[in-house]
Amino acid sequence: xxxxxxxxxxxxxxxxxxxxxxxxxxxxxxxxxxxxxxxxxxxxxxxxxxxxxxxxxxxxxxxxxxxxxxxxxxxxxxxxxxxxxxxxxxxxxxxxxxxxxxxxxxxxxxxxxxxxxxxxxxxxxxxxxxxxxxxxxxxxxxxxxxxxxxxxxxxxxxxxxxxxxxxxxxxxxxxxxxxxxxxxxxxxxxxxxxxxxxxxxxxxxxxxxxxxxxxxxxxxxxxxxxxxxxxxxxxxxxxxxxxxxxxxxxxxxxxxxxxxxxxxxxxxxxxxxxxxxxxxxxxxxxxxxxxxxxxxxxxxxxxxxxxxxxxxxxxxxxxxxxxxxxxxxxxxxxxxxx
Amino acid sequence: xxxxxxxxxxxxxxxxxxxxxxxxxxxxxxxxxxxxxxxxxxxxxxxxxxxxxxxxxxxxxxxxxxxxxxxxxxxxxxxxxxxxxxxxxxxxxxxxxxxxxxxxxxxxxxxxxxxxxxxxxxxxxxxxxxxxxxxxxxxxxxxxxxxxxxxxxxxxxxxxxxxxxxxxxxxxxxxxxxxxxxxxxxxxxxxxxxxxxxxxxxxxxxxxxxxxxxxxxxxxxxxxxxxxxxxxxxxxxxxxxxxxxxxxxxxxxxxxxxxxx
Numbered sequence: 008x009x010x011x012x013x014x015x016x017x018x019x020x021x022x023x024x025x026x027x028x029x030x031x032x033x034x035x036x037x038x039x040x041x042x043x044x045x046x047x048x049x050x051x052x053x054x055x056x057x058x059x060x061x062x063x064x065x066x067x068x069x070x071x072x073x074x075x076x077x078x079x080x081x082x083x084x085x086x087x088x089x090x091x092x093x094x095x096x097x098x099x100x101x102x103x104x105x106x107x108x109x110x111x112x113x114x115x116x117x118x119x120x121x122x123x124x125x126x127x128x129x130x131x132x133x134x135x136x137x138x139x140x141x142x143x144x145x146x147x148x149x150x151x152x153x154x155x156x157x158x159x160x161x162x163x164x165x166x167x168x169x170x171x172x173x174x175x176x177x178x179x180x181x182x183x184x185x186x187x188x189x190x191x192x193x194x195x196x197x198x199x200x201x202x203x204x205x206x207x208x209x210x211x212x213x214x215x216x217x218x219x220x221x222x223x224x225x226x227x228x229x230x231x232x233x234x235x236x237x238x239x240x241x242x243x244x245x246x247x248x249x250x251x252x253x254x255x256x257x258x259x260x261x262x263x264x265x266x267x268x269x270x271x272x273x274x275x276x277x278x279x280x281x282x283x284x285x286x287x288x289x290x291x292x293x294x295x296x297x298x299x300x301x302x303x304x305x306x307x308x309x310x311x312x313x314x315x316x317x318x319x320x321x322x323x324x325x326x327x328x329x330x331x332x333x334x335x336x337x338x339x340x341x342x343x344x345x
Numbered sequence: 346x347x348x349x350x351x352x353x354x355x356x357x358x359x360x361x362x363x364x365x366x367x368x369x370x371x372x373x374x375x376x377x378x379x380x381x382x383x384x385x386x387x388x389x390x391x392x393x394x395x396x397x398x399x400x401x402x403x404x405x406x407x408x409x410x411x412x413x414x415x416x417x418x419x420x421x422x423x424x425x426x427x428x429x430x431x432x433x434x435x436x437x438x439x440x441x442x443x444x445x446x447x448x449x450x451x452x453x454x455x456x457x458x459x460x461x462x463x464x465x466x467x468x469x470x471x472x473x474x475x476x477x478x479x480x481x482x483x484x485x486x487x488x489x490x491x492x493x494x495x496x497x498x499x500x501x502x503x504x505x506x507x508x509x510x511x512x513x514x515x516x517x518x519x520x521x522x523x524x525x526x527x528x529x530x531x532x533x534x535x536x537x538x539x540x541x542x543x544x545x546x547x548x549x550x551x552x553x554x555x556x557x558x559x560x561x562x563x564x565x566x567x568x569x570x571x572x573x574x575x576x577x578x579x580x581x582x583x584x585x586x587x588x589x590x591x592x593x594x595x596x597x598x599x600x601x602x603x604x605x606x
Binding site: 025030086087088089092112113114116117119120121123124125127128129130131132133147151152153157158159160161162163164165166202203204205206207208209210211212213219225249267273274281282292293296303304305306307311316317318319320321322323324325326329330333334336337338341342 | 357359439440441444445466467468469470471472473474475476478479480482483484485486487488500502503504505506507508509510511512513514515525566567568569570571572573574575576581582583584585586587588589590592593594595596597599600603605606
């Protein structure tokens with residue numbers, strides 16, 4: 008079986024850029040791809056699609072890409088499923104990668120399945136772990152299943168490339184090496200408009216002051232135990248003195264106390280901040296799936312049997328209405344005295 | 346008159362699924378089955394188009410015989426026809442084989458719009474919709490939050506990274522729906538009566554679906570589950586119970602130790 012696939016080589020990453028800005032997950036994927044390529048004694052290629060985006064190749068090199076496959080065309084100006092699927096399909100047919108990785112973003116989760124159907128190969132969604140099986144050289148793709156209750160390891164034994172989408176915030180990007188250069192390979196693809204093309208009429212920015220919670224170093228997160236939307240105010244106060252941001256559990260979002268954008272967990276975002284303070288969050292498996300990789304976890308909850316205490320580094324059992332404002336005041340006083 | 350196909354899946358309510366603390370396996374007993382929420386939003390979107398412009402709404406589900414229940418629910422909500430794609434030969438399919446099977450079934454029906462949910466809550470892959478569109482050779486718009494029919498096209502507002510895209514897509518097309526799209530209607534007593542007494546669920550088995558043997562079931566699935574295991578949780582830290590002031594002091598001290606403040 009292995010010899011049949013011998014022409015498939017290299018670990019490829021779809022680089023997601025919107026308006027000339029590369030999504031952080033793309034650098035995370037390059038970081039992971041380097042580990043996989045090392046295990047396979049192979050190299051990392053970043054596939055950069057867009058229009059007038061050649062200058063982004065430098066950054067990709069500095070974050071670890073060995074080669075940048077550059078598909079630069081007016082048809083790729085803004086993300087649309089069909090021309091991007093055609094670009095990736097064409098690159099896969101030509102370069103025959105062993106592995107192709109995409110971020111599990113709204114773009115990646117739209118593009119990758121379309122490409123997998125066109126190429127006729129498997130695709131594993133929302134992976135949180137990727138490694139090479141040392142015996143078979145196959146890619147082992149691990150993902151949460153059943154709402155995060157179970158983990159499943161998936162393989163794609165008989166088709167190439169092996170493809171996966173990967174949750175943002177899970178893999179580590181490499182340290183940036185200024186001046187490290189990638190070899191740039193411009194790759195021409197012919198685009199012809201067909202019935203599968205759509206037309207973009209408008210792009211509406213979300214009216215949301217909170218930057219992406221998956222980028223925050225410190226998160227103060229509220230759950231069902233907050234009791235009301237008004238009570239979320241105290242979380243904003245605590246987040247402010249800590250220089251962090253506010254997040255929420257699904258229960259709090261479903262109750263209408265917090266915006267869906269702030270939701271952490273299986274159906275929300277995966278975060279791995281330096282500090283995660285879970286306030287009034289009992290710790291449903293679906294929630295913990297999205298935050299358990301945080302460096303330090305603090306839990307404040309009145310129920311000492313709450314599962315969140317099983318993964319918290321520091322837990323206090325008590326009344327959040329008292330503890331949180333006091334904590335905020337003490338930190339504020341300390342900062343003022345410093 | 347528009348023809349609309351809605352693909353729906355019967356799923357266990359994963360909020361109700363629990364792990365057996367001793368064996369680490371899923372406890373599925375007593376877990377209710379529901380119509381997948383994103384799919385239900387797709388069905389509601391189809392029914393609203395039917396209410397407004399007139400349309401024939403056909404629902405399709407692939408699954409075991411029990412999936413009859415979600416198709417009856419869809420009929421009771423107002424769908425016109427129901428098709429259950431059900432055969433052991435289709436079992437064990439990954440998203441690739443599932444999408445090729447359902448696409449083949451859908452290709453037997455007239456359609457201007459195909460709705461699927463963005464993703465099913467028991468798998469969360471969000472792959473079957475876009476893959477079906479590829480098999481059918483039609484455009485797809487995923488993550489739809491608003492939708493309206495204008496002439497021979499749909500105008501769709503879709504979630505797109507940290508913004509929305511408003512796009513025009515020509516029919517026939519496939520749209521994947523988010524629960525944000527709408528609030529699905531309830532079944533009416535008359536609808537329930539009609540769904541069980543007057544309407545029928547058409548069952549399509551292997552010979553009824555025009556798809557190659559190589560593209561169905563476990564054998565037609567490029568991916569395989571190598572193993573599954575309960576999630577390993579990280580170790581438990583310290584938990585203290587003090588009065589509120591002392592607890593706040595305790596946390597301040599820990600934050601200082603860790604150089605957070």
